[in-house]
Amino acid sequence: MxxxxxxxxxxxxxxxxxxxxxxxxxxxxxxxxxxxxxxxGADTLKGSLTIQEALNVTGDVKISGNRLKSADGLGIVETNKKDWLRINPDENYPAIALHKPVAIVSGGLAIGELGQQPQGVLKVTQSTYLATAGGNVGIGTIDAKAKLHIASGDLRLDANREIFFADNGQIRSVDNNHRIIFRRSEDKLELREFGDIIFSPGATAGNETAKVFLKSNGYLGIGTTSPNFHLEVGSRDTQGTWKLGISGKGSTGNFRQWTLRTGDGATNTEINKLRIRDEQANSDRITVDENGNVMFTGTVTATAFSGIGAFVRGMILMWSGMPTEIPQG
Structure with a gap:
């Protein structure tokens, strides 16, 4: 001293x-x-000041201009001394722009552009928004209508992720007329749709196949998109053999499969017939043609037989005993 x-x-x-x-x-x-x-006291320096080591300041640092600049003259920090602070202000979109006040609850925070943001808004980059307002979060919008609002974009999850409902819940489009409802408390899953419900398995090209079509009137079509009955299997437009199958296995493990058929694929010889077919035996057991004629293959056993104006060709065996005791020959 x-x-x-x-x-x-x-x-x-x-x-x-x-x-x-x-x-x-x-x-x-x-x-x-x-x-x-x-x-x-205070000194006034003219020209540049070079500091080769760290500068430690006790008290305030005041500048008469608006920017702190790097050695090449580019601005590092810029402020208007009152409302905002920008970092990297020489770029078209600064890295960070802080506007007074910085608190999200009462001011805007912009990362990627210069503009002042509305109250409670966090804006990230020039064209994409991550905004919080009133407890809602908006991505792509600053006017979030729900806890999470995504605008002008899709929601994508990585493989093996899930959308989880703590209990019950729904996936909805536009209004309550188009919903998938998870009614877990009732052990029910509901598809609630104003119009038709379409199932498109086999959509290898990414297009609708409509293999199963449930119309809004409750008619179900398998192989047709215009069913006229509560259940219609087949098509008026596509050639093929249309089958309705019934399968079962007995207590001994024997398996049997039956089909109700119409059409025969490439030809029209059986197109007007309805057939009940034993798939294991590869044989039609009952055939009904368009004239109402019925043909049975095998033995017909009946407890009663009646007819009005009917006639029978050939021999009829009348027997009152057990079917297993019918005389042979």
Whole structure:
């Protein structure tokens, strides 16, 4: 420190210099050569100031301009000294723009553009929004209508992820007329649709196949999109053999499969017939043609037989005993 009795002042030729003053002056010169600047009061510097080590400031740092700049002259930080602070302001869209106040509940935070954002909004990049307002979060919009609102984009999940409902819940489109409802408390899954419900298995090209078509009137078509009955199997437009199968396995493990058929594929010989077919035997057991004629293959056993105006060709065996005791030949 400077000698408390040392008072720097100009000397005239011939003035005496006391040893104490000389020693104090030498000590001050030595201190200024070795120590960092430590002055009271203010200095005005003209030109650039180069600091080779860290700059530690106790108190405020004030600048008369709006920017702190890098060595190449680009702005690093810019402020209007009142409402906002921008980082990397020389780019078209600064890295970070903070507008006073920064708190999300009462001011805007923009990352990617300069504009002031509405209250409670966080905007990320030029064209994509991540906005919070009133407890709602918007992606692609600053007007979030729900806890999570995605606008102008899709929701994508990685493989083996899920959409989880704590209990019950629904997936809905537009209104309550188009919903998939998970009624877990009732152990029910409901498809609630104003119009038709279409099932398209085998859609290898990504297009509708409509293999099963449930119309809004309750008619179900398998192989047809215009069923006229509560259950219609087949098609008026597509050639083929249409089958309705019934299968079963007995207690002994024997398996049997029956089909109710119409059509025969490539030809029209059987197109007007309804057939009940034993698939294991590969044989039609009952055939009904368009004239109402019925043909049976095998033995017909009946407890009663009656007919009005009917006639029989051939021999009729009348037997009142057990079917297993019918005489042969």
């Amino acid at each position: 400077v000698n408390s009795n040392f008072s720097p002042q100009d000397k005239k030729p011939g003035d005496l210099i006391l040893s104490a003053d000389w020693n104090a002056a030498m000590s001050e010169i030595k201190r200024l050569q070795q120590a960092k600047v430590n002055r009271e």
